[in-house]
Amino acid sequence: GAVVSQHPSWVICKSGTSVKIECRSLDFQATTMFWYRQFPKQSLMLMATSNEGSKATYEQGVEKDKFLINHASLTLSTLTVTSAHPEDSSFYICSAREGVLQETQYFGPGTRLLVL
Amino acid sequence: KQEVTQIPAALSVPEGENLVLNCSFTDSAIYNLQWFRQDPGKGLTSLLLIQSSQREQTSGRLNASLDKSSGRSTLYIAASQPGDSATYLCAVRPSGTYKYIFGTGTRLKVLA
Numbered sequence: 716g717a718v719v720s721q722h723p724s725w726v727i728c729k730s731g732t733s734v735k736i737e738c739r740s741l742d743f744q745a746t747t748m749f750w751y752r753q754f755p756k757q758s759l760m761l762m763a764t765s766n767e768g769s770k771a772t773y774e775q776g777v778e779k780d781k782f783l784i785n786h787a788s789l790t791l792s793t794l795t796v797t798s799a800h801p802e803d804s805s806f807y808i809c810s811a812r813e814g815v816l817q818e819t820q821y822f823g824p825g826t827r828l829l830v831l
Numbered sequence: 832k833q834e835v836t837q838i839p840a841a842l843s844v845p846e847g848e849n850l851v852l853n854c855s856f857t858d859s860a861i862y863n864l865q866w867f868r869q870d871p872g873k874g875l876t877s878l879l880l881i882q883s884s885q886r887e888q889t890s891g892r893l894n895a896s897l898d899k900s901s902g903r904s905t906l907y908i909a910a911s912q913p914g915d916s917a918t919y920l921c922a923v924r925p926s927g928t929y930k931y932i933f934g935t936g937t938r939l940k941v942l943a
Contacts, residue, residue: 721874747929758920759875759933808874812929820931822867824874 717743719811721823728799729831736794736826738809744789745811749820750782753806765792799830833858833925835934843940844911852906852937854921859899865931866895866906867920875920879906883926911941 718741728734738748747766751759763779765771765786773779781803783795792811796803808825834857844850854864863882867875879888879895881904887896894907908915918938922931 749930751933758935759922759931761930761932764930806872810931819880820929822875822877827872 717741717811717813717819717821719745719809719821719823721807721809721826723826724824725827725829727829727831730800731798734796734799734828736796736807736809736828738792738794738811738823740790740811740813740821743811743813743821745792745813746789747812748786748792749810749812750784750792750794751808751810753808753825759808762794796828799828801830804828804830833861833923833932835921835923835932837919837921837934837937839937840935841938841940843942845942846911846913848911848941849907849909850911850939852908852919852921852939854904854906854934856902856904856923856932856934858925859902860926861899862924862926862928864895864897864904864921864923866893866904867922869918869920869936871918878919908939911939913941913943916940 720739722737750762753759762777763771763773765784767786771784786792810820810822838853865880866878881888881897892909897904918936920936921934
């Protein structure tokens, strides 16, 4: 089946730094990618939807200037957490929708971010 | 606004027991519903996907049903095993969108 990878799998950074998380579709072209965030013992919450070559659509309450999303190619989307703070510590998961089989989304393994 | 709720929030059962996890959603206008498994600190594993036109899907010891009109889905796990211990998430895809709305999850522990 189709595979979505994320890099890094975990990252620890100091408060105030920026962190970039990559989401890649390994064997298919992803016209749309989704970024979710999961706080401890909570469910996944959609942050934004990114379409290749266009601006991301952010969910209500998500700061677009803080969470920069770039979907420059059909196989790569990046999420940059700018000026990260401890409250940004979370589990970030991406999913990718295959362009042809539109009904199927594939989820990445997630990236755990800890901001000290 | 679509909201997804899962009951119970946590469940502990002895090995071998059959069990049912419940998922309810507030808006019946969905395209499909999906059940996932999440192990601690890990990503999601898709278990079953039910299209809005379907009533149930089966995979091995798992059976998921969907009653769209009443906004309910159940995940039935037969002959539970310790390896089934995980958090089970229900997610709905609203009609007209590609995103998923996730439920609150059920943390399952199967005791040996």
